[in-house]
Amino acid sequence: MTGQERSEEKSECVSLSPMMEAVPALPESERVCVIGTGDLGRSLCLRLLHPGYGVVFGSRRPHSSSRLPHGEQVLGHAAAAQSAHLIFIAVQREHYDFLVPLANQFKGKVLVDLSKNLRKNQYPEANAEYLQSLVPGAEVVKGFNTLSAWSLQNGPSDANRQVYICGESVEAKQAVIAVATKLGFSALDRGSISVARELEDFPLQLFPQWRHPLRIAIGLSAAFFFYLLIRYVIYAYVTQGKDISFRIMVSLANQVCPIVSLIMLSLCYLPGVLASFLQLYRGTKYRRFPNWLDRWMLCRKQLGLLSLGFAFLHVLYTLIIPIRYSVMFWVTEHTVSLIRENRTTMFDTTTAWHDDSYLSLGILGFGLYVLLGITSLPSVINSLSWREFSFVQVGSPGPVTLNA
Ligand SMILES: NC(=O)C1=CN([C@@H]2O[C@H](COP(=O)(O)OP(=O)(O)OC[C@H]3O[C@@H](n4cnc5c(N)ncnc54)[C@H](OP(=O)(O)O)[C@@H]3O)[C@@H](O)[C@H]2O)C=CC1
Numbered sequence: 001m002t003g004q005e006r007s008e009e010k011s012e013c014v015s016l017s018p019m020m021e022a023v024p025a026l027p028e029s030e031r032v033c034v035i036g037t038g039d040l041g042r043s044l045c046l047r048l049l050h051p052g053y054g055v056v057f058g059s060r061r062p063h064s065s066s067r068l069p070h071g072e073q074v075l076g077h078a079a080a081a082q083s084a085h086l087i088f089i090a091v092q093r094e095h096y097d098f099l100v101p102l103a104n105q106f107k108g109k110v111l112v113d114l115s116k117n118l119r120k121n122q123y124p125e126a127n128a129e130y131l132q133s134l135v136p137g138a139e140v141v142k143g144f145n146t147l148s149a150w151s152l153q154n155g156p157s158d159a160n161r162q163v164y165i166c167g168e169s170v171e172a173k174q175a176v177i178a179v180a181t182k183l184g185f186s187a188l189d190r191g192s193i194s195v196a197r198e199l200e201d202f203p204l205q206l207f208p209q210w211r212h213p214l215r216i217a218i219g220l221s222a223a224f225f226f227y228l229l230i231r232y233v234i235y236a237y238v239t240q241g242k243d244i245s246f247r248i249m250v251s252l253a254n255q256v257c258p259i260v261s262l263i264m265l266s267l268c269y270l271p272g273v274l275a276s277f278l279q280l281y282r283g284t285k286y287r288r289f290p291n292w293l294d295r296w297m298l299c300r301k302q303l304g305l306l307s308l309g310f311a312f313l314h315v316l317y318t319l320i321i322p323i324r325y326s327v328m329f330w331v332t333e334h335t336v337s338l339i340r341e342n343r344t345t346m347f348d349t350t351t352a353w354h355d356d357s358y359l360s361l362g363i364l365g366f367g368l369y370v371l372l373g374i375t376s377l378p379s380v381i382n383s384l385s386w387r388e389f390s391f392v393q394v395g396s397p398g399p400v401t402l403n404a
């Protein structure tokens with residue numbers, strides 16, 4: 001910040017102070033300061049206004065406050081910091097050094113570090129710990145960083161009602177929890193400031209539970225696809241010179257899907273069975289499973305859902321068979337040749353039975369699959385008794401969930 005800007009800011013603070021008094025005075029517990037008028041700062045402000053908090057913004061350029069939709073108070077950093085006990089820092093970590101000269105104003109205040117990083121281990125220490133080192137007199141609480149500006153603005157929904165916080169001071173955390181609760185979030189205290197790094201890494205996780213199941217699914221699909229490609233298409237071409245490469249798109253895919261689906265389904269239920277055997281063998285259910293089994297069991301739901309996905313693809317691929325060009329061509333060709341040769345074929349009841357039973361079993365099997373899938377949804381599980389759940393999920397013995 002240049003010297004001119006600094007003096008500009010000072011004069012703004014002075015000129016805005018009377019305005020502060022003009023606003024109906026709220027007790028300090030009802031007033032909250034937000035430093036930074038960016039995306040997150042504004043969204044947070046909108047959210048805070050709902051339950052009736054008074055919001056005071058702290059900005060480098062308080063005079064450009066006209067940008068704010070509800071005409072909230074915008075003061076210079078120092079004046080804003082003095083206006084409230086609870087201060088949200090909605091500024092990127094790179095710019096935190098502007099807080100150093102303000103350390104005196106922050107003494108005894110609760111600073112909420114909202115920052116998130118672009119990648120894991122971006123900085124040697126957690127942002128919240130860094131903030132604490134810059135303003136040692138303040139109580140830093142890490143929190144809300146798992147929310148996006150968008151979800152803050154739209155208010156808590158079922159999916160992101162939970163916010164995590166951590167910090168050294170119990171009183172400071174309680175103050176933040178009180179605000180979070182008023183905003184409709186349920187705040188979970190994760191412990192001391194040393195947990196901050198873990199909380200900061202939270203939004204950067206990319207489907208950690210899905211990684212292995214997805215790799216297995218892709219690996220199996222590729223392996224079976226190449227096997228079938230060689231076994232049918234390439235083999236027919238080499239031995240009979242026949243080009244049936246068009247089968248790659250539907251026929252081969254339709255063969256890969258059910259194979260992968262069934263393997264994934266067995267991989268979903270196998271660890272439960274292994275775990276039961278292990279418990280029987282050990283004669284106790286109160287010992288930890290080996291790590292590989294533990295990790296395997298923790299991704300059973302993902303394995304099951306992928307299995308259901310492949311089964312669903314198989315259903316779709318099967319349904320479109322009658323409208324395929326090659327199939328329609330052979331049906332017409334067959335009919336025309338019957339007419340030409342003046343032949344008729346007899347209706348074969350056995351084949352009809354065979355065919356219908358085959359399809360019917362397929363449909364029932366898929367129905368069971370969907371039932372298994374639905375009964376593993378958390379909301380459905382909650383509405384089932386333990387006995388009902390184990391009745392449907394036959395292969396999933398109870399004690400194995402101990403480890404999960
Ligand atoms: N946007 C999001 O969805 C989320 C953002 N966050 C975190 O919140 C923080 C703010 O993000 P966001 O609002 O998106 O960012 P923006 O870039 O939109 O806003 C950042 C604000 O910080 C202030 N600022 C910028 N540079 C400086 C500086 N050198 N010195 C002092 N203040 C400065 C500015 O406010 P002014 O001009 O008023 O001084 C600016 O508006 C970041 O740490 C981000 O990681 C966390 C979760 C979600």
Ligand SMILES: [Cu+2]
Nearest residue numbers: 258314318362
């Ligand atoms: Cu099938």
